[in-house]
Amino acid sequence: MWYPIGFTVAANPSSATVRVNEDGTAVLLTGTVETGQGSLTVLAQIAAEALGIATDDVHVVSADTDTTPMDTGAIASRTTYVTGNAVALAAEAARDILFDTAAQMLGVKASQLEAKDRKIHVKGFPQHAVAIGDVAQRSQFVLGQPSIGSASWNPPTVAMDPETGQGKPFSTYVYATQIAEVDVDDETGEVDLLRITAAHDCGTAINPMLVEGQVEGGISMGVGMALQEEMLFRDDGTHVNPNLTNYIMPTSLDMPEIDVDIVQGFDPTGPFGAKGVGEPTAVPTAAAIMNAIHDAVGIRITSLPATAEKILMAIKASREQEQKRLSA
């Protein structure tokens, strides 16, 4: 499957502000919202990488229209890519102020410096270094230049032609494959999901553990879409199953064994090569499961969810057709 990152053509900018404290730790201000995917951790990792400090040294403040800079939102799998780019640029801007100070302290040009291991050192001669905390102190209190950087980023797109749809609607896409193995009971139509193997591309995996988390979570939503979930309406438009009892969803007992592989990739337009992974994980699962059912019992389900009733009826229908062909 393939899936785009960001909004379709429309501008979806993100802004971020990074402040380096006098002891070399940092604060990141971002307007994005943490919805359980761990985006604040990933953004802290990006800021830390740019500043040469550790993830734990970065404190993230988020989601307050009074204090944090504007962010289009945690939507369309765009946080790592778009907000991440803004964070990386903001961190670099803050770091450049520190580089100016460090250049004076080390007696070199700012372009010769790099930040790593909580120190700012000269490229190619790391012994000539100064601790980031010391640089930040001097920058703020001696030179009167506190280290703070802000940046915005928006994915570059080209509008689509209204007649032919030709254009560049997204800046980047991610790709993935999922393979499912099922056991179908041909007397009841019930499907037992044995195993799903997923290979997902996310550019550079900023945090592989969180990527795996997204894959497993996405697969659970895909399983629900494939086999169980459906909102039902009566003829008058009122809801039949607006509750968890009758809206069937996967539980831990329905989940198969999942193998996750992160496909090697690097996207030069993303922060440190990263793209995104939030939504793509839920995309191919239903297709994989339907294809596995097709391989198992030779029937093609064309309407989701593939409930036991539908599968059983399809099996019976295909057997009747077999009988007719054999006896004709």
Add this chain to the structure above:
Amino acid sequence: MSDEEKVLEREKVHLDTALRDPEIDLRLPAVVPREPYPIETLVPEARQQTRAVGQRATRQDGRLHGLGQTKYIDDMSFPGMLYARIKRAGIASARIKSIDTSAAEAIPGVMAVLTGDEIPVNSFGPSLQDQPVLCAEQVFHAGDGVAAVAAITEQIAEEAIDKIVVEYEPLPAIFDPVEAMNEDAHKVHAPGSNIYATKAIRKGDVDKGFAESDHIFEDRFTTQMIEHVSLEPHAAIADWDANGRVTIWATIGRITLARADIARTLSMPMSRIRIIGTVVGGNFGGKNEITQEPALALLSKKAGRPVKGVYTRGEEFTSTTTRHPIVMDYKTGVSNEGKILARKVRLVLDGGAYCSWSETTLGKACILSPGPYNIDNVVAEAFVVYTNKTMTGAMRGFGAPQVCFAYESQMDDIATKLGMNPLDIRLLNAFHEGSSSPTGQVLHSVVVKESLETASARFRWQEALT
């Protein structure tokens, strides 16, 4: 000491020592000994590494979640806070003749009642502003809100909304999106057509492509309406200060858009609105726009107290956005070798009662519908249609899972018919670096084949086939 006395002495509980002795079985209410917070925060090593990218760093909120300390909106409360509930229509399509809230207002404990006509600008929506905050004239689906109540307890609010009497004049309704496309079908948002957005992609010449194909496959695929069912329901708290500034804590994923929508619906400048996004217990697309926030803000203003509204699980199904059911018609022409020469797609999306994120879903579904394959001749047409059902909006994938189900199902059917390995037919057609997408975009960082090969190797695909 006699035996009885010994037993009594043995069984006697000395409170001063008992609480410190874990061996003694206390027949007292459970007392959890207070543990001090560790002074040294245990930090897993990955968070201490200075090459931060690529680390399996644990989340900063992981510990808080595990200890149950995360404050979600339902954990927050303020002095004098009221609880809000919204009355749901229960009827799919009707004109509102009258709303009588007097019985509700008379209940002791009810501090404010709100109806749609009191809202300064009663319409919102990310692309088309067709959704009312509270319906004032017409109801478009069974979960539509018609009035809101703020009371000192949730139970009183629940009782109050039952006492609100709404007189409806039923109107015809339409539920099937394909039927709704006909000119003579009931118009949900009359007088405009039920088809409220379309998108088309045309590349190459499909007729020529089909003429050159050795086999043509035509299939229809349909998917269902799904709800996000995030663990945390939609929740918000609204509070005003004496300067006319409103602060809203909300479970919304897009706080900047939320602020703009509140400014519009309440006719206020943005500088007087503060939206705070709390840690959200799952979004998946359902919390990307305002739902009850303007109503809560106005209830709070009327009552002069903070107001909290939390959707019930039932309301999550009836009154929040869902995934678009799509009817997909795929016509694909292939050569004997399995190369796809032409593909024609027609998508009809069930757009529910309001637009919400349908235009975005339409666009994405249309662009992604041919699949990650090099196809020279493509036509993809997509329509999104109003029906009198729960509004469909953003949900993890924006149309991609539906079209992927269609094109990947058809791919396996093609492989079976041609006697090809399903892996090989995909490798033959898949995008590579520099491929041109259906919209003519030159793709970079393409790893479709690598992902196919990685998954197949891990799954031991070739062995599984034999």
